[in-house]
Amino acid sequence: MPLDLSAATRFFAARGWHADHDTLDLVADLRDYRPPPAASERARRADVTIAPTVAADLAAVLAFETASFPSWTRWFQASNRDILTARDWAGTIVATLLFDGHGADTVFLPMLGPAAATIGCVGVAPHMEGRGIGTALVARASEILRDRGAGACHIGWTVRESFYTQAVYRPWPPWVRQCGRPARGPGQEPVLTGAVRGRGRQRDHYWRV
Numbered sequence: 096m097p098l099d100l101s102a103a104t105r106f107f108a109a110r111g112w113h114a115d116h117d118t119l120d121l122v123a124d125l126r127d128y129r130p131p132p133a134a135s136e137r138a139r140r141a142d143v144t145i146a147p148t149v150a151a152d153l154a155a156v157l158a159f160e161t162a163s164f165p166s167w168t169r170w171f172q173a174s175n176r177d178i179l180t181a182r183d184w185a186g187t188i189v190a191t192l193l194f195d196g197h198g199a200d201t202v203f204l205p206m207l208g209p210a211a212a213t214i215g216c217v218g219v220a221p222h223m224e225g226r227g228i229g230t231a232l233v234a235r236a237s238e239i240l241r242d243r244g245a246g247a248c249h250i251g252w253t254v255r256e257s258f259y260t261q262a263v264y265r266p267w268p269p270w271v272r273q274c275g276r277p278a279r280g281p282g283q284e285p286v287l288t289g290a291v292r293g294r295g296r297q298r299d300h301y302w303r304v
């Protein structure tokens with residue numbers, strides 16, 4: 096729910112939905128993208144190799160997601176986006192990212208333009224966090240997208256504002272969103288009413304509350 100739609104917020108609140116956290120979207124103009132100055136040095140010290148995947152990597156990627164970020168596994172299974180991995184000295188995957196574009200499959204294409212790109216599901220194995228790997232992945236994906244001719248690159252549904260802003264992304268107003276869940280109680284369980292499948296996408300579900 097965009098935060099500036101107060102009437103819509105009231106609509107859901109009146110039907111038993113409770114806001115429980117805010118997320119934000121960010122964008123960067125990749126046409127002249129330059130990675131943050133310290134990014135490559137921090138990644139070099141982290142001793143990881145960052146590269147796009149090939150088909151043979153998919154099983155290892157899915158094993159990493161299932162172990163580390165299980166809620167994202169389906170997005171990596173969908174295989175309609177490119178995957179970037181970081182591997183440690185032993186060749187083990189320690190971080191992954193999804194990217195798409197230009198001409199990304201996003202509902203925001205009319206707002207972002209036909210050269211739009213997306214980055215999402217940036218995940219670093221917990222024992223490898225804080226070494227610059229996440230920043231290096233975002234920077235590398237942004238460079239690849241820039242070189243493909245991408246324009247605006249969108250990152251959605253995140254709570255890690257400072258992480259992305261130091262990687263040169265900026266909050267995209269007014270898409271600060273309030274997320275919530277329906278009240279639970281007798282007769283108040285959400286009821287699945289329908290589903291759609293977009294171009295190459297996972298199923299999106301719609302609920303009646």
Ligand SMILES: CC(C)(COP(=O)(O)OP(=O)(O)OC[C@H]1O[C@@H](n2cnc3c(N)ncnc32)[C@H](O)[C@@H]1OP(=O)(O)O)[C@@H](O)C(=O)NCCC(=O)NCCS
Pocket residue numbers: 133134137215216217218219220223224225226227228229230231252253254255256257258259261
């Ligand atoms: C978010 C995530 C990807 C970050 O990965 P990471 O490898 O730990 O990130 P980095 O080491 O590059 O950056 C970590 C911190 O160092 C900061 N940093 C990066 N470069 C820096 C630099 N040159 N100098 C000082 N600080 C720097 C970042 O701002 C960040 O701090 P913050 O998050 O408190 O703002 C990782 O924590 C993760 O996988 N989290 C769980 C999944 C998730 O929430 N993903 C994001 C939503 S899609």
